[in-house]
Amino acid sequence: MISLEPVAAPGAPLARRNPVAKLAAALVFSAVLVATLDPVAPAIAIAVELAVLPLFGIRYRVLARRALPLLAAAAGIVVTLVLFAADRSGRVLLDAGPLLVTSGVLLTALGLVLRMFAVALPGVIVFATTDPTDLADALVQNAKAPARFAIGTLAAFRLVPLLGQEWQMIEMARRARGVDAGRNPVAKLRLFVSTAFALLVGAIRRGTRLAVAMDARGFDAGTPRTFARRQRFGVADGLLVAGAAVLGSAAIAVSVALGTFRPLIG
Structure with missing residues (x-):
């Protein structure tokens, strides 16, 4: 059965953060990675995400099970690029009639697959550590x-x-x-x-x-609503968002320093 309930340990330090802060941190971290097509920055981002996973109280096996649909998407990306990619630069690895596989195609596919995982995993982590009711309350109270x-x-x-x-x-x-x-x-x-x-x-x-x-039951009424559970956005929540922005920018900086940075536009 599909389950949307949080699976994180309740005492994990980052799992206790405000739902809006976790959602904002995931969006900021992912948005930075969209700017590049190289595989280095997403690979660093994935390593960072896996490194901080214990702070969210999630076991690696649980994350792998929840991220299983991403494998099908990754396979689709690889097959699509191998069959229809316009850029066939690089060393020829397989030449079987209409099927031409080059190192450039595989490098592009690797970059897209890693970027997909790097962008999607923060969202998986957020929803695995957040109660949907708390998220709805926080969206209304904190994000207005x-x-x-x-x-x-x-x-x-x-x-x-x-x-x-x-x-x-x-x-x-x-x-x-x-x-x-x-x-x-x-x-x-x-x-x-x-x-x-x-x-x-x-x-x-x-x-x-x-x-x-x-x-x-009056859910569409214009009168002010009250909340059973208050969601507070504190200093630690702001630091979480700022830390996500710094880590995402650091991954891009390392890619630029290594000379592998490939901008999405340009």
């Missing part, structure tokens, strides 16, 4: 986000785990009725599409009912 947006997003996050359960229920119901694709790949594809459509219809209906229920 509209309460309707924050609470609506929180409600949507809370419904995500139900999608996995509903998918299993639909599959079991169809299997009980004798609807099974067997080993036929075409039938499996058709069954997958129909199951996804049924899940989409159910999600839309549930979302509509939830929106009506929230409006009936």
Whole structure:
């Protein structure tokens, strides 16, 4: 089942920081890395992220499990560049008719894959150490986000785990009725599409009912709201954001010093 609950140790020093501070630190750290295409800066950033992971109270095995979908994205990047990259500079590694693999293509693919991991891992860490309710409260109290947006997003996050359960229920119901694709790949594809459509219809209906229920309870009222849990943004939270900016800039500086820096524009 899909879970959005925090998995960090509650006593970890960085896991206790304000949710907005952790989100801002992740955005700042990732934004700096978007400026380069070389593999050095993202590799340094990934090393930094893995080094500070114990401070967030997350085990490496848990992070690997949550970041597993990134491997599929990485494989897609490599395959796409190998097949369709316009720049084929560098030493030829494989020449098989229309398939031409060069060292330049693999270097570009490596840089993009590392950058994807370096940019995505901070977000994975933030959501693995943050309770969704605390994040919604902090967005309203500290980031001054509209309460309707924050609470609506929180409600949507809370419904995500139900999608996995509903998918299993639909599959079991169809299997009980004798609807099974067997080993036929075409039938499996058709069954997958129909199951996804049924899940989409159910999600839309549930979302509509939830929106009506929230409006009936005054979530769209213009009166000032109160909060059960106060979210305070302190000096330590500001230092976390500043530290993320410094570490991201340091990774870029090392790349420039080594002469491997490749700007995204220019």
